Amino acid sequence: MPIHHTSVEVNNHKGANVAGSLAGSVFYKPKMTTEVNGAHARVALHTDKPVFYVHVMDDPGGDSSASAANWAIVRASIDKDRRILSQVNFTQLTGNAKRNAFQVDASIEKLDDGWFKIVPKEPLAPGEYALQPVPKAANTFSTVVFDFTIDSKAPDASDALSAPTS
Numbered sequence: 001m002p003i004h005h006t007s008v009e010v011n012n013h014k015g016a017n018v019a020g021s022l023a024g025s026v027f028y029k030p031k032m033t034t035e036v037n038g039a040h041a042r043v044a045l046h047t048d049k050p051v052f053y054v055h056v057m058d059d060p061g062g063d064s065s066a067s068a069a070n071w072a073i074v075r076a077s078i079d080k081d082r083r084i085l086s087q088v089n090f091t092q093l094t095g096n097a098k099r100n101a102f103q104v105d106a107s108i109e110k111l112d113d114g115w116f117k118i119v120p121k122e123p124l125a126p127g128e129y130a131l132q133p134v135p136k137a138a139n140t141f142s143t144v145v146f147d148f149t150i151d152s153k154a155p156d157a158s159d160a161l162s163a164p165t166s
Contacts, residue, residue: 003043003052003131003146003147003148004042004043004146004147005144005145005146006036006037006041006130006144006145006146006147007036007143007144008034008035008036008085008132008142008143008144008145009034009035009036009037010032010033010034010035011032011033011034011035012032033084033085033086034084034085034086035079035082035083035084035085036076036082036083036085036130036145036147037081037082038081038082038083039078039080039081039082039083039128040083040128040149041083041128041129041130041147041148041149042157043147043148043149043157044148044149044150044151044154044155044157045148045149045150045151046151046152046154047150047152048123048124048125048126048150048152049119049120049123049124050119050120050124050148050150051117051118051119052073052117052118052119052131052146053111053115053116053117053118054071054115054116054118054131055113055114055115055116056114056115056116057114070133070134071106071108071116071118071131071132071133071134072103072104072106072131072132072134073103073104073106073118073120073124073129073130073131074086074102074103074104074129074130074131074132074145075102075103075104075124075125075127075128075129076102076127076128076129076130076147077102077128078128083128083130083147085102085130085132085145086102104120104121104122104124104129105120105121105122106118106119106120106121107119107121118131124150125150126149126150126151126152127149127150128147128148128149129147129148129149129150130145130146130147130148131145131146131147131148132144132145132146
């Protein structure tokens with residue numbers, strides 16, 4: 001079944017971050033979150049052990065072998081009408097960032113012709129997830145993810161592929 005891409009937004013939490021900095025707390029840690037609109041993905045997978053195949057095209061002038069395998073399956077938390085994929089906290093003194101992603105342990109196998117096979121090592125619990133590239137540079141985020149829901153009782157998607165009947 002195809003999984004569609006969804007745009008990611010970075011929420012800087014400006015109001016909360018400004019209020020925290022004005023309070024002058026030594027323990028204040030500004031945060032950012034990467035978020036997706038909507039409480040649920042439009043694609044529901046029926047299995048708790050999905051297998052993903054990702055094709056990465058060569059980047060002229062770049063090192064595709066280094067960036068291609070940096071994919072992650074991330075569990076999303078739901079907050080009203082949004083799904084939060086990761087949270088980044090910054091320390092006040094150094095400004096260094098620490099990601100707090102709900103990353104699922106997965107195996108990534110490089111196949112021929114730029115293809116990668118990504119499989120979670122443990123069954124996924126029902127809920128919201130995203131398959132996303134993970135940039136190596138600090139404080140950078142992917143602008144697109146492939147989001148999905150694990151729900152064994154969900155109806156088939158309209159663009160789901162089915163086996164031919166005889």
